Amino acid sequence: MIEFRNVSKVYSTGTEAVHNANFSIDKGEFAFLIGTSGSGKSTLIKLILKEEEPSDGNIIINGKDTTFLKRSRVPYLRRSMGIVFQDFRLLPDKTVYDNVAYAMYIVRATQRHIRRQVPMVLSLVGLSGKAKMYPHELSGGEQQRVALARALVNNPSMLIADEPTRKFRSRDCLGDNEFT
Numbered sequence: 001m002i003e004f005r006n007v008s009k010v011y012s013t014g015t016e017a018v019h020n021a022n023f024s025i026d027k028g029e030f031a032f033l034i035g036t037s038g039s040g041k042s043t044l045i046k047l048i049l050k051e052e053e054p055s056d057g058n059i060i061i062n063g064k065d066t067t068f069l070k071r072s073r074v075p076y077l078r079r080s081m082g083i084v085f086q087d088f089r090l091l092p093d094k095t096v097y098d099n100v101a102y103a104m105y106i107v108r109a110t111q112r113h114i115r116r117q118v119p120m121v122l123s124l125v126g127l128s129g130k131a132k133m134y135p136h137e138l139s140g141g142e143q144q145r146v147a148l149a150r151a152l153v154n155n156p157s158m159l160i161a162d163e164p165t166r167k168f169r170s171r172d173c174l175g176d177n178e179f180t
């Protein structure tokens with residue numbers, strides 16, 4: 001599902017964040033990337049999302065080489081992924097419920113589907129009681145669980161989380177869902 005072939009990333013500053021990465025992750029597989037601060041973990045994830053371009057090599061997602069993927073197609077690539085960013089990227093002026101609902105709204109889910117799905121994922125991550133709160137009213141771990149709920153709400157075929165174990169154990173929340 002995700003394959004890196006000889007991928008390197010050198011930032012414009014000259015920092016080589018990823019050096020000749022080769023790996024593949026198949027459907028149903030759990031993969032963990034461990035490394036010290038600054039070793040290139042977030043960069044690798046940004047390459048998968050096509051938020052950054054590789055300086056060298058090829059990245060194949062669901063059988064398609066993303067090297068020549070048009071910018072306009074990137075949102076469609078990302079729809080197959082549930083993403084939890086290291087800095088969560090929650091919308092500060094929206095409630096917990098609306099942060100999650102918004103992810104469904106932008107993929108044009110029906111109101112009916114949104115009303116059914118959002119409470120279900122909030123319950124999955126243990127945040128049913130916090131639906132009306134704003135991000136700044138939550139603890140760091142709770143904010144991260146909102147980000148996880150948002151990543152899961154559209155039933156993505158892969159879940160990508162940057163630092164999922166920093167504030168809670170991801171397995172506590174994932175239940176029996178199958179992710180890459």
Ligand SMILES: Nc1ncnc2c1ncn2[C@@H]1O[C@H](COP(=O)(O)OP(=O)(O)OP(=O)(O)O)[C@@H](O)[C@H]1O
Pocket residue numbers: 011012013015016017035036037038039040041042043044086
């Ligand atoms: N936009 C950028 N421009 C230039 N250099 C960058 C950029 N982003 C990251 N880097 C550098 O690339 C290297 C890898 O950074 P990255 O954020 O991928 O590390 P990380 O493994 O996620 O670290 P952490 O565990 O602290 O989150 C670091 O040396 C960092 O300074």
Ligand SMILES: [Mg+2]
Pocket residue numbers: 041042043086162
């Ligand atoms: Mg990082």
